[in-house]
Amino acid sequence: MKISQIVDEILPRVSKPTRYLGNEYNSIHKDLTNIKTRIALAFPDLYEVGMSHLGIKILYHLLNKYDDIYAERVFAPWVDFEEIMRERQIPLFSLESRTPLTSFDFLGFTLQYEMSYTNIINMLDLADIPLYSKERTSEHPFVIAGGPCAFNPEPLAEMVDFFVIGEAEEVILEIIESYKKFKKTGKERQAFLEEVSGIPGIYVPQMYDVVFNDDGTINRYIPQKPGIPQKVKKRVIRDMDQVYYPTDFVVPYMNIVHDRAMLEIFRGCTHGCRFCQAGMIYRPVREKSVNRLYELAKEIIASTGYDEISLTSLSTSDYSDLKNLIKILTEEFETNKIGISLPSLRIDAFSLELANKVQEIRKTGLTFAPEAGTQRLRDVINKGVTREDLLLSVSKAFRCGWNSVKLYFMIGLPSENQEDLEGIASLAHDVIDVYKKINGNTRGLKVTVSTSTFVPKPFTPFQWECQISLDEIKNRQKILKKLLKNRNITYNWHEAKLSFLEAVFSRGDRRLGKVLEIAHKKGCKFDGWNEFFCFEKWLEAFKEAGVSPEFYIYRRRSLNEVLPWDIIDAGIDKQFLIRELKKAKKGIVTPDCRVNNCHACGIKKIVDGGFCESKNEI
Amino acid sequence: MLAELKRSWMVVFVKVRMKFEKGDEVKYISHLDMMRTFERSLRRAKLPIAFTKGFNPRPKLTFSQALPVGVTSSSEFVDVEFNEKVEIDDVICRLNKYLPRGFLVKYADFCNNDFPLHMLNCAKYIAKIAINKNSQIDIEKVISNILARKQIIIEKQSKSRKRLIDIAPLIYDIYIKEFKDEICLLCLELSIGQDGNVTPEMLISILNENLERNVSILLINREEMYLREGEKITYPL
Numbered sequence: 129m130k131i132s133q134i135v136d137e138i139l140p141r142v143s144k145p146t147r148y149l150g151n152e153y154n155s156i157h158k159d160l161t162n163i164k165t166r167i168a169l170a171f172p173d174l175y176e177v178g179m180s181h182l183g184i185k186i187l188y189h190l191l192n193k194y195d196d197i198y199a200e201r202v203f204a205p206w207v208d209f210e211e212i213m214r215e216r217q218i219p220l221f222s223l224e225s226r227t228p229l230t231s232f233d234f235l236g237f238t239l240q241y242e243m244s245y246t247n248i249i250n251m252l253d254l255a256d257i258p259l260y261s262k263e264r265t266s267e268h269p270f271v272i273a274g275g276p277c278a279f280n281p282e283p284l285a286e287m288v289d290f291f292v293i294g295e296a297e298e299v300i301l302e303i304i305e306s307y308k309k310f311k312k313t314g315k316e317r318q319a320f321l322e323e324v325s326g327i328p329g330i331y332v333p334q335m336y337d338v339v340f341n342d343d344g345t346i347n348r349y350i351p352q353k354p355g356i357p358q359k360v361k362k363r364v365i366r367d368m369d370q371v372y373y374p375t376d377f378v379v380p381y382m383n384i385v386h387d388r389a390m391l392e393i394f395r396g397c398t399h400g401c402r403f404c405q406a407g408m409i410y411r412p413v414r415e416k417s418v419n420r421l422y423e424l425a426k427e428i429i430a431s432t433g434y435d436e437i438s439l440t441s442l443s444t445s446d447y448s449d450l451k452n453l454i455k456i457l458t459e460e461f462e463t464n465k466i467g468i469s470l471p472s473l474r475i476d477a478f479s480l481e482l483a484n485k486v487q488e489i490r491k492t493g494l495t496f497a498p499e500a501g502t503q504r505l506r507d508v509i510n511k512g513v514t515r516e517d518l519l520l521s522v523s524k525a526f527r528c529g530w531n532s533v534k535l536y537f538m539i540g541l542p543s544e545n546q547e548d549l550e551g552i553a554s555l556a557h558d559v560i561d562v563y564k565k566i567n568g569n570t571r572g573l574k575v576t577v578s579t580s581t582f583v584p585k586p587f588t589p590f591q592w593e594c595q596i597s598l599d600e601i602k603n604r605q606k607i608l609k610k611l612l613k614n615r616n617i618t619y620n621w622h623e624a625k626l627s628f629l630e631a632v633f634s635r636g637d638r639r640l641g642k643v644l645e646i647a648h649k650k651g652c653k654f655d656g657w658n659e660f661f662c663f664e665k666w667l668e669a670f671k672e673a674g675v676s677p678e679f680y681i682y683r684r685r686s687l688n689e690v691l692p693w694d695i696i697d698a699g700i701d702k703q704f705l706i707r708e709l710k711k712a713k714k715g716i717v718t719p720d721c722r723v724n725n726c727h728a729c730g731i732k733k734i735v736d737g738g739f740c741e742s743k744n745e746i
Numbered sequence: 747m748l749a750e751l752k753r754s755w756m757v758v759f760v761k762v763r764m765k766f767e768k769g770d771e772v773k774y775i776s777h778l779d780m781m782r783t784f785e786r787s788l789r790r791a792k793l794p795i796a797f798t799k800g801f802n803p804r805p806k807l808t809f810s811q812a813l814p815v816g817v818t819s820s821s822e823f824v825d826v827e828f829n830e831k832v833e834i835d836d837v838i839c840r841l842n843k844y845l846p847r848g849f850l851v852k853y854a855d856f857c858n859n860d861f862p863l864h865m866l867n868c869a870k871y872i873a874k875i876a877i878n879k880n881s882q883i884d885i886e887k888v889i890s891n892i893l894a895r896k897q898i899i900i901e902k903q904s905k906s907r908k909r910l911i912d913i914a915p916l917i918y919d920i921y922i923k924e925f926k927d928e929i930c931l932l933c934l935e936l937s938i939g940q941d942g943n944v945t946p947e948m949l950i951s952i953l954n955e956n957l958e959r960n961v962s963i964l965l966i967n968r969e970e971m972y973l974r975e976g977e978k979i980t981y982p983l
């Protein structure tokens with residue numbers, strides 16, 4: 129029986145069958161006879177999570193513009209579906225044409241968060257594709273991966289044939305071009321890997337030998353052949369108005385996590401928060417023009433019929449002409465009741481003025497991210513929010529009639545102490561006081577405090593730091609629970625054990641591949657989902673692989689240690705990161721380089737000729 | 747001010763009732779997802795939908811009773827309000843162009859408020875079922891037994907709790923339309939809406955129990971929906 133028929137039989141028996149239909153409005157169905165290259169775009173999580181992710185959508189529509197390329201989607205099937213697949217021996221298949229993944233030329237994973245790595249392994253297993261790159265033959269697709277976690281590709285180095293570092297819109301086409309030529313030659317798989325290792329932005333891990341020191345740290349990377357780059361430079365799109373952007377997005381039937389049109393307004397961020405990886409790896413800041421955005425917005429609404437358009441970026445408030453953009457968009461969409469939402473908007477007087485026009489704030493309430501409880505620690509992490517800013521915005525908001533506020537913090541930041549924890553609580557209580565002053569009482573007020581645990585990330589000034597111990601995480605959460613006991617406050621915290629694993633994998637090296645393989649064998653998958661996460665299995669996996677997680681989490685790296693991700697050039701100068709780390713230790717802030725001087729982060733050197741829209745030169 | 751008043755007077759609300767098909771491609775789309783799909787399709791078709799007033803304006807759409815997930819239908823209804831005059835043919839043509847494949851508006855007409863869709867209380871289904879050859883039991887007999895029963899208590903799972911209901915008064919008719927080579931076309935006329943809901947699956951599972959679990963469902967299609975008052979039948983369109 130064909131896969132398609134079996135799937136039809138299965139669908140009535142699984143939860144949310146719409147996840148597997150593949151025939152949503154604007155989904156692309158091609159006649160296979162003219163297709164030369166087939167690529168499966170995979171997101172290692174459920175449909176509703178993956179379909180909320182912009183990167184995979186851009187690539188899907190970009191690739192499908194070409195008549196001889198067919199890109200299809202594949203997501204991690206939910207456990208009930210997986211069970212039947214295994215029972216009936218159906219290999220993992222693409223959504224659109226229900227073709228087994230082994231029939232594709234490429235299988236491309238998006239690496240959005242470390243805790244999805246076991247899902248990647250599970251998907252390879254379900255697809256009958258050998259886990260290790262070395263074991264694959266001409267029968268198998270090339271397994272490639274990109275996305276933010278590809279900036280430290282090492283934990284997956286032995287499983288992924290090659291990584292795409294940085295923005296993929298241009299390089300993905302170069303890869304396919306090169307593949308077409310390779311196919312004609314009829315050469316071995318290895319020949320293609322050698323070929324692509326010469327394309328800027330491509331990292332082929334098996335082309336490098338990694339030499340380790342006796343203490344377990346890395347001695348060096350040795351390219352196996354001449355011509356293979358010493359460092360792989362990330363790819364950057366130069367002109368955001370010229371770069372392809374889809375308008376005919378697939379419109380899901382089911383209610384997904386972000387169920388609305390997405391309009392990317394710019395890339396990059398220069399606030400320079402010292403814990404934040406996105407703020408470093410997506411530099412430089414590049415905006416789309418108001419005109420281009422206006423045209424795109426109209427087309428997107430016309431072709432999708434969404435009733436909401438979300439302006440996405442790392443920090444919406446930083447868009448230079450935000451006021452004008454919003455004015456133009458609200459005028460255009462008012463009559464058709466199409467809402468505009470501005471996630472990651474900094475709340476201040478200006479944004480409150482916008483708030484009436486903007487759905488996101490109305491729906492989700494106000495969110496603030498001071499990240500740390502005291503000014504001292506906020507200076508250490510370079511988060512430019514003051515208590516006064518926060519309370520002023522909150523009081524304005526309360527006066528406008530809001531009564532719910534969310535505050536986001538991180539615990540375990542370098543140098544955090546008792547005072548900083550108390551600071552978190554006192555900020556929350558200050559917010560309550562402001563409300564009391566304005567309304568006379570605290571009726572209806574809801575303050576939600578959420579803490580995540582600091583995870584040191586590659587390419588940040590804190591990349592050499594450690595995470596606090598599991599016990600210490602629990603201890604600090606306990607302290608906060610006590611300090612935040614108040615009927616107006618709800619306190620949420622991130623699972624400590626997950627942060628622990630994130631800390632291992634975000635700065636891990638090649639030896640972790642074995643751990644992933646064993647963890648998967650023990651049944652780890654969907655680790656980000658409470659009901660599946662099993663820490664004990666992970667600890668066993670570390671033990672069996674002979675890898676100590678503590679080595680990765682609790683060891684402060686020396687500044688001259690060779691780091692696993694040193695093989696990647698993210699455009700950020702190590703010297704800049706060291707300068708920032710030193711400033712952090714002294715509590716000196718580094719102002720945003722878009723309004724201040726350039727701090728020579730290094731990004732200008734990455735592209736020939738160099739470019740950075742920030743006007744101020746050193 | 748005056749101009750605005752005048753404008754709001756002139757707003758004419760036009761209500762159009764449509765009969766549409768929900769085919770195989772979209773039979774797993776839930777009622778809620780289908781509502782969103784229609785809203786989006788109307789917007790893509792650039793039809794002048796009217797919105798509810800208030801804080802969170804919603805398009806004015808009213809659907810007939812939810813179809814069970816997995817069941818196709820040749821007879822679903824939706825009332826759509828427009829804030830401008832529209833041409834029926836134009837609405838049908840444009841909407842069909844922008845609906846996902848599997849949905850098809852077959853017929854539409856202006857309507858007033860005399861016969862709101864929630865008054866529909868009866869639906870007719872055709873179920874294609876396979877009955878294992880080994881089954882010695884006569885299905886005709888089983889059906890007439892079911893129809894003769896005064897009370898049929900079944901357990902119904904609603905959101906959080908289970909409750910027992912009597913579905914005997916909710917069954918209008920069951921008969922065999924065709925029976926050839928193990929394949930049986932079953933016609934079921936069942937109550938929907940406020941009086942109580944019985945799904946064709948519920949009945950088929952009762953049949954299955956009485957036929958020693960030899961029945962499997964191949965297809966179910968909703969054929970018609972109407973208001974039934976005794977023997978009198980009124981169609982919504």
Ligand code: SF4
Pocket residue numbers: 398411412413721722725726727728729730731732740741742744
């Ligand atoms: S090059 Fe200078 S101005 Fe540009 S992002 Fe880096 S620090 Fe800022």
